[in-house]
Amino acid sequence: MYDTILVATDGSEAATRATDHALDLASTFDATLHAIYVVDTRRYGKAMLGDSGEATAELEERGRELLGDIETRADVDVTVTLREGRPHAKIGEYADEIDADLLVLGNRGLGSGGEIGSNAERVVRSVDRPVITA
Structure with a gap:
């Protein structure tokens, strides 16, 4: 049913x-x-992150840690990618690149309250693929 x-x-x-x-x-x-x-x-915001790239590097390191955890836990082939930009757009672009059969994402992100998060909503509205939110 799902290959990717x-x-x-x-x-x-x-x-x-x-x-x-x-x-x-x-x-x-x-x-x-x-x-x-x-x-x-x-x-x-770029102004808050500064020109040195230290803050961006810290966010990238956090991403690598999270992706590494997924690789460690998986008992199937897993490919990880780290991107920079607007999350919903990059998720949709990557889904197109790999021709994903299904997208799975959290229904609320780090900054969301009790309702569906803005990025989750944007992904659901912008892709033409099945999406499961958890």
């Missing part, structure tokens, strides 16, 4: 649930799993 599954992570509780779900689905369907972390420079 994409999971997006930002380290939030919801993204952890989504990762668990994506790992289960990939194992069940013997699918290739792709994991993406997007350094959201828009969220913090």
Whole structure:
């Protein structure tokens, strides 16, 4: 049913649930799993991140840690990618690149309250692929 599954992570509780779900689905369907972390420079603003790149480097390192955790936990093939930009756009672009059969992402990110997060909503509205939010 699913050959290529994409999971997006930002380290939030919801993204952890989504990762668990994506790992289960990939194992069940013997699918290739792709994991993406997007350094959201828009969220913090270039002025706040500064010209030195230290803050961006820290966000990238956090992303590598999260992606490494997914690789360690997976019992199927997993490909990880780290991108920079607007999360919903980069997730959609990557889904197109790999021709994902399914996207799995948290329903709320790090900054969301009780409703669906803005990035999750934007992904759901902008891609023409099945999306599961957890």
